[in-house]
Amino acid sequence: MRTAFLLMLLLIATGSVWAQSHVTLTGTVKDHKGNALSMASVSVKNSVTGTYTNDDGEFMLRVKSGKLTLVSQLLGYETKELEIDTRKQTKIDISLTETGFNLQDVIVVGKSQEQQLREGAYTVSAVDIKSIASSVTNLNDLISRSSGVKIRTEGGLGSDFELSLNGLSGNSIRYFVDGLPLSSKGNGVNLSNFPINTIDRIEVYKGVVPSYLGADALGGAINIITKQEKTNFVDASVSAGSFSTYMADFNSQFVLNKTGIILRPQFSANYSKNNYTVHGVEVWNSETAHYDTVSRKRFHDDYFNTMVQLEAGVQNKKWADLFFVGGSFSQTNKEIQNGTIQSIVYGKAERKQDAWNVNMKYKKDNFLTEGLSLNVSASHTWDHSLTIDTAYARYNWNGGFQYKSSNEMTSRGRQYRHYKRPLTIIRANFNYALDNHHAFNLNYMLNRTGNKRYDTASDYYPENEIDGTFTPSKDLLSKQVLGLSYDQSLGKNGNWVNSFFLKDYINHVHVEQTDLAWITGSNKVPSSTTKNNLGGGFGSRFTIFDPLSIKLSYERSVRLPQARELLGNGSTTYPNLALEPEKSHNINIGLFGNLQPNRKHLIYYELTAFYRKVTDYIHLRINESDGTAQYTNVNDVTSKGLEGEIRYSWGRWLQLTGNVSYQESRDMEKYLENGNESATYKNRIPNKPWLYSNIDLTLNKYDLISQGDRLRFNLLYQYVHWYYLTWESYGYLPNKARIPEQNMFNASLTYSWQQERYSLTLTCDNVFDKLSFDNYKLQKPGRTFMAKFRIYLR
């Protein structure tokens, strides 16, 4: 295998021999009024060479000298082609004409050729955040509108959530920020609290994940692309809403004139009491000696999260196209009201997390040789989490408690459980464009997590009250993913794009912990193991004509267990050290196209089918006895599904999106460990939504009060079909527990003025105050109001 990689490298190296002389083109892209257009693609026709314009509409592109056709595209504008001779002309200004279509969600269209080549062959949808950042208060809500995406949350702001893509969920999905794992920001940072204003767009990869992300993802990947602007700006917003929720985001960039050094300070803070009312909870009435069913406010669910980040660096230097060093700090404090069961109430337990991070990124095109670009990043995070579970009390929904002689969550001694999980991530990516039709990409990713556990309860409590089962330990989890891909663009207009890739996964685990061996399985596995797994696949896209393109992708993927899965969350999720990597065959087939009957109306459609066969599917199993959970392998799970989406736009004024996702995940494990046939063979995996739909309507009114203002109204309807909590075949069906059907309406109204310089948003989620659950009887907030004010100065 290694030889193959070396051979490929050699090929890349020899490729440079053929390199021709190049010139650098510069220019601008503007609309017919002369306004700069950012994010417009500028590319060389029939090649992989391309770029985007910056916020000032400027672009810079290195091309082979000679005659070529330059293509500039931007959704909402007509595509323009220019024939130029670079020997005569290196400065090009392009003017695009508006089609009357306003950019909402970007799907492949409007990307550079290079990106089309990379992503175009995969099932990907990109959610444009930049243009609607003002209207969004929670990223999760936004992503969950995409077809095939389902986010299940346990409660209010800061509560645990699980995102599923095409039927695979949880940690099958990897999160990235600009290609670097999100976990490098610390465990406390996730989609629900990521500062929205800093985001440019989010790419959602379903199923097959291209190798350059270096992911050992199985269900897909979410890549958050942050804004990269060259000018000074300040972007700040504050929000306030129901349940004492307050959020603040500050994001800015200053370019120091003398040195050209760019400084990017960032700050965000989120706080919520999450004291929403839960209905149908039971409290003991000692007079009647019965339980009364009542509604109560949550009383121990405060959440606070803050993140501070500073980046400094330079762009467009001789030695680096981009070089940044940065550091960040994040802190999360969370009170824990419930475990996995709402009737078990906690009143004192809490979790605290803090993380320090240092990172660097370096990017250089034409590194060492023409056509070779290097992209390196490295990051180290000191992640520390503390679970405090020391109260010898049993709380009830009245907020009162009864003394008991064990802690709240695990019924053991008092715990001050610390987890230190230092995380090192190194990523190196080499991209080499052989010519306009062929490119190679080599990606290396190292992800090393330590897991040091210790308990400091003995500092506060006598020896005989602390948890005697615990012994401190140090574990190590190291993953390396090496990926090589080859991208090609065939056909007359590059209408046939292929991508082939190989991935090598090396997993090293070193485990010291031996306590609770009967639960964690530490007695079943050797303390130190290294495993090597190979995967690979391809993606292909063929455009017949604009209204019809076909995509096909396949991947044999391997997903290594994550630290959280293998080592638990330190409180209610136990480690499972015997957890095996997930392996799967993924197939995605898609049809999509644009229909544009006239300039005002645009219809985009997409139909995707997927098939996935997973062995050793990692699944969170909840133990109802005490509300704890553990990740375990399910030997053989087959998941297949269909999803469709239609988007209609009427000029800039109206967008209507509807999508439906249907999934079938079945247990295909025919035999049990001991050879007996499994009773759940071919049964639908329980406790998993399998039919859901979103309808999303946006109305815009421009120049309402003053020139350059906009009023935006958005209404979202979400439907989820009911599903069973446990295996659906067994027991008397009418009395089996179900997660009920959900019909939810969310609405928002945004007014922005002075070209989006100021904006004010009012949102109302769960408009009809319906009971809603994602997990069995764990209620989510009722009607929630939020107001957000944002200033964006450039």
Added chain:
Amino acid sequence: MMKKFKFLAMAFSCLLAGTMFNSCSDDDPVEQTTFSMSTSTPTDIEAAGGPLTVDIKSNADWTVRSDADWLTISPTFGNGNATVTITASENTGYESRTAQVTFSYTGQTASGTTSLTLTQAGKEKPAAPTYHFDLLASVGATTGMSSTGVTSYLIRSVEPNDLVNPNYSVSYTGIGADIKSAELESEAVIYKGYYYEVAPKSNSWYGKYLINNEGATTVARFEMGSSVFQTRKYAHAIIAENEFVFIGSDKASSKGSQNNILWAKVKDNGASFTLEGEGVLDLTSATKELKEGGIVSFSTSGLAKYRSSDNTIIYCFTDKATDAAPGIYIAFIDAATMEIKNVVNETRVDEMAGTAFGELQQDKMFMDENENLYIACGNQIPDTEKSTQQYGRLIRVNKGEFDTDKNYLGYDKYDSGKILTVDYMGNNKVMLYIQDPYYCGLASTPTEYKGWGQNEFNSYYAVYDITTGECTELKYDGKPLPYSCGSFTDRVSYYNGKCYVGTCPDETTGNLPTIYIYDVETGSLTKGATLASGFYFDRLSVVDNVK
């Protein structure tokens, strides 16, 4: 009512005959025709059948006919006075039946008919069974210490007739209670048709549940006071009709960490509970003579049994401290005051046969007819790797005693075989469920750890004779039953002379989980129903029908 009416009818017909006789007497030379009949026995006949005699007083010719083929009449005709015998054959049906017996007479002056209605009772209906069987099966894995792996528990009620029918297959598809879906746990006290347990979704209540083929419903609950029991982790003793004592700790036991053993006395009033009392069992003070400072770290739950002759609860527990002395402890508690009368340390055994779940799923102790208590225990096999590799022993606490019988050690003829469950069948016979990988051919030596897992087919059934100390493996058709898996299962129930035993075998050998019926008196074994494939058969219980 009916009977009375029939007597009246008959009396009336006799009277009628008599009147005719009276009105036509004396001056007519022609003999007046008379006809009367009477029966000395009631006209209601028992199901078994039998004769009934009818005396005819008449001066005419008569014939007797019946419309039912279950009556034989003799003679069927005659003249003058006679005795007719009507014999009913046995009614083999459950319904009663009636017949009309018609007497026709022809005399000189008159002729006529008179009839008699006979009713034969139906065979006595067998009393509707007052009990049924509940079969607990788990999906994914057999029940165990940590219930990871188990994705569902299902309870199916099966009628006695079906259970003993070898052609009956117990299915869970679309029928039965999904215990996980009802947010309950499989470990429960089954008493008078109801399940009692600390439900997993609660950390505060104790509940009474009705579980049948349509699911589980809550009957009563009560908020536990200061004595909080964890799901699955408590012992119980039934001290009076509908009155329980629960004993356990609210804290998972751990080495060196102190915990208290709590007790609660609870009365079930039908639709509600009354907490009669609660407190802490002061075992620390009570063990001061046995250990310096007394024991402070206890097993989360132990095993409890009530001895009615002296109103004593016998509670077995272990010391979980790192410096624990060998053996187990047995406390004798006054059930009225919950005061500890005595605590003894029994060192001839290492452990009780199980403590984690009390006796919520498995029977670990039994009392014989004389109220002697037997406790299943185990000792680690010498030269073995793990403390769970044990051979079994039975210890005994004789009636009225506050210590174990040092002269008695049961199962002592055997050096292998870990006793998992015990079920007393009377007459000094006990059904044992024994785990022994070496005996079952999974381990190559008696000390090897291989084959001890709870999903291995490493266990068998045997009848143990307390008097002789002999143990005989159960055999069907001369062959041993297929070996079963499950260390935390109890598929044995004794009821009314019969012991019902379930297997959970390796299905790849063509065997399905099967119920066998052991007749205690004859020692014969018959085959009963089987379970659908793919389930772990975990518990078989005899459960009273709830009206």
